[in-house]
Amino acid sequence: MRNKGDLSPAPEGWTRPEDYLASLARRRTARLSRNPRKARTQPEAPRFSLSTLPFAALLIGLAILSVAIAIAAWPVGQTSPQARPEPPAHELGTAPKGWFDKAKKEFHPQR
Numbered sequence: 001m002r003n004k005g006d007l008s009p010a011p012e013g014w015t016r017p018e019d020y021l022a023s024l025a026r027r028r029t030a031r032l033s034r035n036p037r038k039a040r041t042q043p044e045a046p047r048f049s050l051s052t053l054p055f056a057a058l059l060i061g062l063a064i065l066s067v068a069i070a071i072a073a074w075p076v077g078q079t080s081p082q083a084r085p086e087p088p089a090h091e092l093g094t095a096p097k098g099w100f101d102k103a104k105k106e107f108h109p110q111r
Contacts, residue, residue, distance in 0.1 A: 046052075
């Protein structure tokens with residue numbers, strides 16, 4: 001390895017990427033030709049019981065469920081706001097004398 005002549009030269013065919021990719025393509029083609037695949041057949045005709053029926057059953061079930069939820073959520077016993085009686089108006093007034101002392105005795109009997 002002291003001189004440049006001691007190393008073997010690079011092969012001529014492997015200096016460009018196109019050559020490398022072509023070699024990979026040839027290898028793939030050879031591998032596939034050794035292991036032939038079975039020929040594809042036409043897919044099975046769609047069956048109503050396997051494709052359409054479960055989808056339709058799911059849609060019908062969800063529709064029934066949504067109607068049941070809407071019925072359960074509908075307010076039944078409430079009257080409309082216009083029919084409710086209005087609460088009595090707040091009346092301003094005065095407290096009887098001594099109410100504060102009574103409240104103190106009621107909530108703080110020791111004092």
